[in-house]
Amino acid sequence: MQPTVIAPSILSANFARLGEEVDNVLKAGADWVHFDVMDNHYVPNLTIGPLVCEALRKHGVTAPIDVHLMVEPVDRLVPDFAKAGATMISFHPEASRHVHRTVQLIKANGCQAGLVLNPATPIEVLDYVLDDLDMVLLMSVNPGFGGQAFIPSALDKLRRVRERIDRSGKAIRLEIDGGVKPENIAEIASAGADTFVAGSAIFSQPDYADVVRRMKDAVAA
Numbered sequence: 001m002q003p004t005v006i007a008p009s010i011l012s013a014n015f016a017r018l019g020e021e022v023d024n025v026l027k028a029g030a031d032w033v034h035f036d037v038m039d040n041h042y043v044p045n046l047t048i049g050p051l052v053c054e055a056l057r058k059h060g061v062t063a064p065i066d067v068h069l070m071v072e073p074v075d076r077l078v079p080d081f082a083k084a085g086a087t088m089i090s091f092h093p094e095a096s097r098h099v100h101r102t103v104q105l106i107k108a109n110g111c112q113a114g115l116v117l118n119p120a121t122p123i124e125v126l127d128y129v130l131d132d133l134d135m136v137l138l139m140s141v142n143p144g145f146g147g148q149a150f151i152p153s154a155l156d157k158l159r160r161v162r163e164r165i166d167r168s169g170k171a172i173r174l175e176i177d178g179g180v181k182p183e184n185i186a187e188i189a190s191a192g193a194d195t196f197v198a199g200s201a202i203f204s205q206p207d208y209a210d211v212v213r214r215m216k217d218a219v220a221a
């Protein structure tokens with residue numbers, strides 16, 4: 001198990017003052033910035049690209065930027081995000097014709113590689129690629145929007161992926177994304193997640209530090 005990471009999804013931040021929002025959430029104790037990229041093709045929503053990632057780096061953000069690509073095709077954007085300052089790049093296997101090649105491409109560009117499993121994607125997709133990954137990201141909502149409810153079957157899936165990661169003996173992170181909040185994070189952590197994305201649960205509250213603290217305390221308890 002890797003040390004706990006809280007990765008606020010800036011999808012729920014105020015985009016009109018994004019730099020300040022990111023500064024504030026990091027000052028509040030968050031560890032990474034979760035950066036949701038949507039293309040109105042792989043998912044029915046449209047968000048931000050490499051320019052915004054680069055702008056956050058230029059603004060002075062030094063924390064890891066965890067780029068979650070919900071785009072199809074994937075490969076063309078990988079070098080752009082690497083140049084823009086992405087730390088890790090995760091993608092959905094359904095959106096890449098050659099999953100192994102995309103993983104290698106991400107690593108060749110100097111980033112850590114993650115594979116994202118949708119709620120209905122079987123974990124067998126990890127069979128021949130797990131050892132090459134730095135992170136597995138399990139979606140606990142269908143990708144495309146913030147503020148959805150956590151899908152309970154993700155808990156069993158977390159347990160099964162956790163077993164596989166432990167069996168591999170590798171330092172692979174297990175990240176969960178969708179509907180995570182202080183009230184359910186303890187149960188999610190005991191199912192095996194070590195990296196927690198939370199968008200609406202953090203940015204809807206006036207005191208980011210209070211939410212981040214409650215999340216970390218619940219994981220540690």
Ligand code: DX5
Pocket residue numbers: 009011012034036068141142143144145146147148177178179180197198199200201
């Ligand atoms: C959904 C995104 C998530 C989302 C999480 O497609 O990948 O990162 O913003 O938002 P909440 O925490 O509000 O479910």
Ligand code: ZN
Pocket residue numbers: 009034035036068177197
């Ligand atoms: Zn995400």
